[in-house]
Amino acid sequence: MIETRAPGKLFVAGEYAVVEPGGSAVLVAVDRFVRVRVRDAAANTLRSDHYTEPLTWRRDGEGVAIDGAREPDVVGAALDVVEALAAASGRPELTLDIAVESDLDHVDGAKFGLGSSGAVVVALVHALATAHDLPLDDQTLLRLALLATWRINPSGSGGDVAASTLGGWLAYRSADAAAALALRDRVGVAAAVAEPWPGLLAEPLPTPGALALLVGWTGSPASTAALVERSRRSRAASDADFRSFFAASDATVASLADAIRADDTARIETAIRSARAGLGRYAALSGIEIETPALTALCDLAEARGAAAKSSGAGGGDCGIALAGPDVDRAALAADWSAGGIRPLDLAVVTRPDTTRSTP
Template sequence: MTSRRTVVRRAPGKLFVAGEYAVVEPGTPSILVAVDREVTVTVSGACGSGTVVSSDLGPRTRAPHVQAALKTVAGLLAERGLPAPALNITVSSRLHENGRKFGLGSSGAVTVAAVEAVAAFCGMTLSHDHLFRLALLATARLDAKGSGGDLAASTWGGWITYRAPDRAFVLDLARRRGVEEALRTPWPGLEIRRLPPPAGLALEVGWTGRPASTPSLVSGLHRRTWRGSASHQKFVAASTDFVRAATGALETGDGTGLLRQIRRARQELARLDEEVGLGIFTAELTALCDVAESVGGAAKPSGAGGGDCGIALLDAEASPDIAHVRERWTAAGVRPLPIRPAMEKENLHDRPTQG
């Protein structure tokens, strides 16, 4: 007999504000913002012994991440002497349109929502910290190179600063000592902390119409001899510096200072692109940045680049400038998206996460 109880959980998508690429190095800071579009995961009991996953994006889309989430939660249940039930899991996404992704972190959002929904169905209430850790264990088993920043934004919501843990350490810890111990043990390099939204600035998002693969771009960087070189070390140091400065600007309400650091972030990504030839900047992303800077704003690709989205920070009071940017983006083949930062997700156990 199956349970008639149904559990629904949602997780927002994300945008990288600063620190892409460098964030994959453990302990290197970044800034992300959750967005007001989300993935919804619905879980109910199923007949038989198997779990069935369905998605409005097609039967195979995001299935590996849902299965990884299931396996991770099942591991925790087994350590607690509890069975993993057969489930019906349904995924729906507002991070896509007609099957095309915008580059808003759908893989991370579906992982977070799936972990939380399955855990809740099984009677477990997770703190933000434990939800994030379970989601990172799940995704690291699929690709240990991913930073997990998307998971942090989807878990906490709002604006955050994020430093990635050592994923090799995390996976080894879970393998040797179990999931439960991995939830309690400090993770080297990890930090997640809320930030206030930018003072006096509006976040504008433009979609290039071209999907990009973050895992492919990051893997391409890992395959090159550039990684570990003096130039790589210089890039990580520069990224650390402008992310710290941007974090300080957000915390003190220094909008002008934040714009200055976002322009630095664009310049460093351009230097990386020129040296390594990853194709971070497309014609559309370059136009997106140039148009925003022409009215005194700051802009850059969000995430790995190569397509997907770019972001701009513009004077929130300058409505004519914002309208002008949107018009020129459209003329350059960039579609303005009606996306805004998501609210912070509340949790009774919520606190900054370190180690």
């Protein structure tokens, strides 16, 4: 049996701008995981909380099909890219039982916004490649997972995929999803992951030495895909203003990444506050509610204790983050959040995914 796991993620800065090709962000991987177990079996089967019952999967002339799935999803897309790579590499077909489990969400089913689809793809691609004896370096794993993710959601940035692949703190710059998918269609998966992808960058960053990452959940799940799509539709009204936001966001992200590399606490905090202000301007420009009243309360309570805070991800609910130095009373901040209806999440930064192999 092969077992892999991939962590969830949180955006630290760069939201919305990173969905544009060449846009940048800083993210962090956290210790909630998707786990995938793969073993030899008599039939190709698939079990996941995402499905109401075990399903079967099969190879057909156009890739991989999951019998009984209501619509194409990232599980089928991940199967498809690895099967294509295995065939191109001369690997024999395998009959596999695949189980997917997640602890990225709460036990009551509430979604925290930790990027479950990206973690599913990374863990599944990693497990299937290991089963096929296809050694992957981090960049190849990332590209395979991006191809699978973008096949289902080409408007996504891929930042969640990068964080789940590399772990830790991460500087990310997005590639052009449409160009990557066209390249795959033109030359095949194996050749596509070996060619240059203009713009793509996934670079580990050091962990800030004096700052703790604190995370609060507002209790209101948000749909990232829906918010991003609304953002795209609103841009035609004032392209110059949107270009200005993208440029300012990328400058803030570059400043944040440089400050993290230098372990400069004051500059990190300044960049976090600048990122929050930038998202406020973008919300006014696009008409999207990014910082809900609950997220505003989360941030303001953290700032009152001396931490630098902002929403994380597309906003509209989900999580906010605070970077707290040694002078911040973290227990008091957690109590403030709880009193305000915000759930402190017990999350820690996780360095990187892992794989285990054992006998059945």
